[in-house]
Amino acid sequence: MKTLADVFREALREKGIDSIGTLSKRFRKSKNKLQDMAIEIVHGKGAVFRIPEKTAVAWDLNGNRVEGSHYAYAPLCMKDKFEMVLSPEELRSKLPDWPYFIIDLQLWDRHTQKEKGKVCLQINQCYGLLRDYFTGSELTVTWANEEFKKMFHGPLDRITSYGGSTAEFLMEKGIDEVVLLDPWADEVLSERDFDVRAFVIGGIVDTGGEKKLTPKIGEELEKAGIKVRRRKIVLRGDVTGVPDRINRILGIILKMMVEGKPMDLAVYEMQEPLHARWRLRKELPKRAIRYRVDGKDFRVVEKELFDEYSQWLKIRWEDFVKVLRELDLIALERRRIHHLNKISNARIIKGKLYRVILLKKASMLCYNC
Incomplete structure (x- = not known):
């Protein structure tokens, strides 16, 4: 594009x-x-x-x-x-018809003042992203009330601010189909979705837990006769680790749409260590080996996993160590784990596989994070 x-x-x-x-x-x-x-x-x-x-x-x-x-x-x-x-x-x-990127603020009043401030900041950052590719006026904020306008410190005159609903805006523009970015959608966003004239990104900050408010926006649009393609952004098939900030979601879309980057790479480039740690907390337990030493249990992972995960998660060594401590995991070099496996016996204990080591060899298991 x-x-x-x-x-x-x-x-x-x-x-x-x-x-x-x-x-x-x-x-x-x-x-x-x-x-x-x-x-x-x-x-x-x-x-x-x-x-x-x-x-x-x-x-x-x-x-x-x-x-x-x-x-x-x-x-x-x-x-x-x-x-x-x-x-x-x-x-x-000479400008082409670039799509609109809509931030729907119909749920504005459900936010705390702090969350409203975060929404305004993210919208301002969205303008900066679109300005790097298009003109910035493709950014549309619907349900833009007076409180939003007072709290928004960005270039209000250079974005499209609309006081009515998203459905009304779309009908005024003659748009009858949109892509709604929804982490609970069944289908994954792909290049086949880039033919629509509008993307609805959200307008929600959920610091209070998973309220699943985004699907409600889609329901309102469908009631108004707008066809909604519900799409999610994933990282290696999972939404965990995908940034949840409005501006970062927009950045992923733009990197895919304009720069032609694959989704995993676009997510990686827009990821922060915070998001990467979310995913690391989910991945590391899958790779843990259980050891039982004199009745005490340990879960061990290979230290080399840091190099593997840092290829697609934006983690630093301190992030890796932080997650190890949170999950009570031990990281050992691969060669040491191979040695431990040689001196241990495999047993099924309460339906789980353990490597059991004799007490006199317990010193072989140490914390070398």
Whole structure:
């Protein structure tokens, strides 16, 4: 899927422009200069002008530094001084129909004040993510009441703020089918779902436990006649370890949709150690070996599992140790576990497999986390 920078690049090439500069220092530290210039043009803050003398700083259309250019981004207040070659109206006319990404706030009043603050922060971060790919106005907040507007410290004028319901917004836009990101859905999100014109991501922060509020949003949409594709994001087939923050869910969708990354990699890149530890708590017990030494039980895992899990979970060594302690597990090197298996006998005790070691050999089992 094209980004705004791609559209801007094509528009410049159509006019025979192969490099662009700026008359200020504003974009010099930008990581994606074409994207950031295009954002300002789309929002009517500037345009591309032809200037008589080359700029001191310029970049080619791949973002590489070049020795100045006769074409530059400048604020619209300079339109009387230089020849405008690409106006905001012209660039906006070239924009594709990117999908809307909807944050539904119908359950706003069920949140505590602290949760409401978190929702506002995550929505602001969602704008930043969309701004990196599209224009930012694709972010839509429905049921946007006055309390939200007062608490939201982001660019309210650059997102789509809608006071009515999500269903009303969709019907106004002529959209009759959406993807609802729902961790309790049966089907997994895939590239086949990227043909819809709107994604409903949520608008819920559940610090008080699993309230399963997201499905209620889907029920309301279906009552209004909107077809809802309920989809979940998984990591290696399981929702555990998938970030639950609105902005991180959006980031996963964008990495899959725009960058073409597989879901597991997109989840990994948007994951934080907190989310990774959730999954590690679930995975490590599966790999534990039970030992019984003189009537005392131990559960042991291979220390090398850290290297294995860190390939797809964003964990640090301290996260690995933290989870070991929480689960009362012991980590030993693989070679030591092989030795313990040699000096132990396998037995079924209360329906579970144990390796039983004689008391005089108990010193072989130690805490080497």
